[in-house]
Amino acid sequence: MITLFTGYDEEDKKKAQESRAADEAAERAKESGLSDDSSTPSGQGFFSRMREAVTRTRDNFSSRINDIVALTREVDESSLEDLETALIMSDIGVQTTTEIIDALRDRARKQAISGGEELGDLLKLQLVDVLRGPIRPVVTPSTPPKVTFLVGVNGTGKTTTSGKLASWYRGQGKSVLLCAADTFRAAAIEQLEVWAGRSGVEMIKTRQGGDPAAVLYDAASAAKARNIDELIVDTAGRLHTKSGLMDELDKMRRTATKLVPGAPHEVLLVMDATTGQNGLQQARQFTQSAGATGIVLTKLDGTAKGGIAVAIARELNLPVRFVGVGEKMSDLLEFSPEAFVDALLG
Known part of the structure; x- marks a missing residue:
């Protein structure tokens, strides 16, 4: 069973801030030519290749999200509906999108989300949470192969x-x-x-x-x-x-x-x-x-x-x-x- 992100506490805010800081550092490294060529998930070279791979998706999806974030001063039903449309158009699917939007709506109602940037951070954390949900250890036998x-x-x-x-x-x-x-x-x-x-x-x-x-x-x-x-x-x-x-x-x-x-x-x-x-x-x-x-x-x-x-x-x-x-x-x-x-x- 997948557990969607349902909380947005100080620890989550800290993670979001760290994520933004990491993104900014990655951009500075790229601009300065200091990024490495590692293909591992933790390497900057990996991030660059993943970023390049999803260029078409990012152009289609991120631009919509950024527009919503930029225009959102208060998280209301209108901004959530715009976000819902963007998610569905990115092939996230109606069922998954509905659960994500319901969770965001619940957070906005119970614990005020202060504007578009915080909404974007929460969305980012929740997408990672959904993607990490089914991850399980890969079976490695004691004797190969x-x-x-x-x-x-x-x-x-x-x-x-x-x-x-x-x-x-x-x-x-x-x-x-x-x-x-x-x-x-x-x-x-x-x-x-x-x-x-x-x-x-x-x-x-x-x-x-x-x-x-x-x-x-x-x-x-x-x-x-x-x-x-x-x-x-x-x-x-x-x-x-x-x-x-x-x-x-x-x-x-x-x-x-x-x-x-x-x-x-x-x-x-x-x-x-x-x-x-x-x-x-x-x-x-x-x-x-x-x-x-x-x-x-x-x-x-x-x-x-x-x-x-x-x-x-x-x-x-x-x-x-x-x-x-x-x-x-x-x-x-x-x-x-x-x-x-x-x-x-x-």
Whole structure:
């Protein structure tokens, strides 16, 4: 269950002030050329890349919020209605937006919010709170490998994400093995092979049309024998309504569990951010069928409605684990609620 932000005390005000100070420091560092190139969530380079990725969303969303903040002297029903419209237009969704606005209205009634700037600070804190709500520790088995399935419908970027994720883990000092379990789509194996070469990792494959559970068996056996840290399994695109393909996925899960206790340790549902609320409806039903533990949100740089990340956290009760922000190998970022909201409203 997601718990929305419901208080706005002195500690929250302090956090808001610290957030503004951090934003100002980041801007000064950027202007002075002192920002680093770190891709970690705490690094200024990460913030800059996230800010660049959500440019279209920020231009669409932040400008509206800033206008509301600038014009608000007293938080009344009119300003809340304007804010509600801006949130919905950013693809945060009606249900999530309603809960956010209700919470803001309650705070305005019980504890006076002094003007637009304080309203903006409260909104920022609440968005972070919603995004952090479903975050849970990532399962790390005591004995490797950790097995991660990438699942989702066709066209969301699972194979590309598999290669980028392999590179990301290598950057964390982990050994990685890729498993080409998408034996259904033409050229999927060859595509993953290209990404394996780019990321500098080995890959286990079979012929097109082969048994995905069989290739997974070979990959898991190899990962155990070689003491590989991370086994990433690229699966075929499927809809939750395709019983044959869902049965195939269940067979793969059983195979993984037999060879590696607790596997799969992560099931990442790959979603295309540009599909917005339409994709969310599909993902909701798919999540129930596939047992997803987290989301990879691809093509975040290609949408003007990046608020879908907030809707995912609230409505699917799943953490966004990674976001795709471009075509390059390094364009997969570990998601940070704070960095995302700062970039969105900065």
